[in-house]
Amino acid sequence: MLRKVVTMAASRRMLRVVPLICGKHFRYCSSATRPQQTLYNGSVSTESEEPILQRSFKNVMRRVPSPVVVVTTASYQDQILRGMTCGSFTSVSFKPPIVSFCIQHPSHMHELLLQTKHFAINILSKNQAHYATRFAKPADESKDQLQSIPYEEGINGAPILADVAGVLECKLHDVHTVGDHHVWYGEVLKTTELRDEPLLYFARTYRSVGDEVFMTAFEDTTLLFEDWTHAAHLRMAWNYIKEYGREKATPLIKTGIKKYNEQNKDKIVRGYHETLTVFFIHMVADAIKKCDHPDITFEEFIEKQTYLSDKELLNRYYSPHIINSHRAKMMFEPPDKHELP
Template sequence: MKHVRLLSVIGKTFGISEQGLVNGWVKRCCRCLSSGSSKSNFQRDSHTTENYKKIMRKVPQSVVVVTAGEFDILKDRWIKRGMTCTSFTNVSYQPPIVSICINNPSHMHELLLRTQQFAIHVLKQNQVGYGLDFSKHIETEECQFKNIPHALTNEGIPIIYDCAAVMECRAHSVHTVGDHHVWYGSVFNAEISESEDNPLLYYIRSFRSVGDEIFIQAFEDATLPFEDWTHEAHLRMAWNYITEYGKEGAIPHIRLGIQNFNEQNKDKVKFGFHETITMFYIAEVAHAIKKSPGVPSFEEFLERNRYLLDKTVIAQYYSHNHLYSDTARHQFVQPDLKQLPS
C-alpha cells in the first residue's frame, strides 16, 4: 500500500498517471538489463577472442608457398606469383581436397579467380629464405621468381624445385570468411621429396609478419641456414626484437640469441660474438626505429634506412684498434671517434 500511495503522490506532482510511471520504470529496467547483458557479452566475446589467439599461438603451423601463373598476351610474358601461407589444411582424402586462406584483398586472390589453379609447396626446414621471399609485399609487375629455381608446368603453374612436397590443385570453390578468402583446391597431382628433411613449422607468437615469424623462430632454433645469417639478417633480427620488446628489453634476446646461434654453428663461425659491435647495431637500429615510428614491415624500415646496410658505418664511430681490442670484444666500450645516436 505504501508503494501505491507513493506512486499516487509522484504522479500528481508531475502530472503522470500511476500506470505511466510503472510502464516507464519497467522500460528503464529493461534497458538496464539489456545494457548489462550487452556489456557481459562484449566482455565474454573479448575474452574468447584473446584466448583464441593464445591457443592458436600454441598450435604449430606448416609453412607452404602457394604459386600461380598466367600468360599475359599483351606483354607476351608469363605473370608468376607466389605467397607464403600458414593457413593450409587437409579437407578431404577422398577425393583429395585442401584449403588455403588468402588475405582480403590480395593480388593472389585476383590471379586465382582468373586461373582457377595453383600449386602448394610444403617447405623444408632449411628453406626459410623462400618463406621470407614470398611473404614480402610486392608491386604487381615485380617478378618474385628471379632467384628461385623453378619451372612452369604445362598448365602454367610455377613449381619451386626441391621442396618437401608439392600439390597441384584446381579450384574447387572459394568463400569469403571475415578478413580472408578461403580457397578449396582439388589435388590432381602430388609429389613428395625423396629426402628426409623435416618440414618447416612455426608458431604465431606475436605481432610479426609470417616471414618474420618464420625467420625469428629459425634464428632462435638455430635452424636458419648459416649462409642466410647475413648482415641484413642481423638487422632483421634486431628490428624484430627491438620493435617487440623495446631497446633495453631486446638486449638479452639479441645477445643470447647470437651466442646460441654461433654455438650451434661453431664449425662455421670465423669471428664470433663481439659485445661492442652488437651493442652498436642495437643502438643504430633503435635510433632508426625512433626516427621512423609505425613502419609496418622490416622491408619498409630498411628502405627508409638504407645506410644500415653499409657495414663500414661503424668505422665513423670507432677506430680499428679501439673496436677490435680484447676489451671491446668482451664488454661494451664507448666509441672514440663519434658519439652514438641517442
C-alpha cells in the same frame, strides 16, 4: 619429373603422424587487424570485449601445429612467377579433394591467382626453412620471385619447388573475402607423395610464419648466408625486442650474431662489431616504442620506419674514424655527431 602420385587421404594420414620439427614459436601468415564487430557464441562482441576475445583466440590457435607451405603460381606470358609462405593451409573436403589457404588483403599474390586460376601448394621439408623465409618477403608486383631457385612446371604451369616434402597441384574452386583475408579454395588435380618430414611450427609466441621460420633458421644457424642482409639483422632484432623487451633481448641478439658469424666465418668479412650492434638495437627499440600499432608486422614496421634501412643512417651519427676504429669494434662508442634518440 615429379615422383609417383598418392591420394589426398594418404597424404593427410602421413602428415598427421609426423612429429613436430620446428617448434618454439607460432606464427600466422600475416598479422590481423581488428574488425569492428566479432561474432562470438552467437552474439556480437563490443569494441571493449574485442581485445580479450582476440587474445583468447590467439592463445588457442598458437598451440595448433601446422605444416609450413609455399603457394606458387605463374603468369609466363607476363614473366611473373610468385610464391607466398603460408601457415593457414588445411584440407576441406575429400570428395572432391578441396584444400584452402588464406591471403591477407590487399595482396599482389591474390591478384595474380585470380588471373592464373591455378596454383601449387608446396609442403616444405624440415630442411627448407630458407624457402619459407624467402617467400615470406613482400614481392614486387612485376618481380620473378623464383629467380635462382630450382623448380619445374606442374601440370598447369604452377612452379613446383625442388625437393619439397610434397605437392598439391590445384585449380581455383572458389574464393571469399572474410574479415581482413581472402580465403582461397583449390580443387586438387594431382598430388605428390611426402618424401621427407614436413616443416611444422608450434607455439610459444604469436608471430607470422615468415618470422617463425626466419628466427628458427637464424637460431639454428641454418639461415642462408645470402639472406643474412641488413634487413635480416633488423628483422632479428625486431623479433627479439618485441618478444623480450630491449634489456633481455640485447644479450640474445649479441650471442645470436656471434654464433651465426662463427658458423659462417669463411664468408664473414668484418665480423662482430659491438658499436654497430648496440646502435641498431637502440634504433630498433626506439622505433618500436614510438610505434602506435602493437600488432604490426615487420614489413609494415619497416614501411613506417624507412630510415632504419637507409645506408647513410650510421654516418649521420658517427664519423668514419670513430665507427671504423678497433675500439668501436670491441666496445660501444657513443656517437660523436648526434646523440641517440
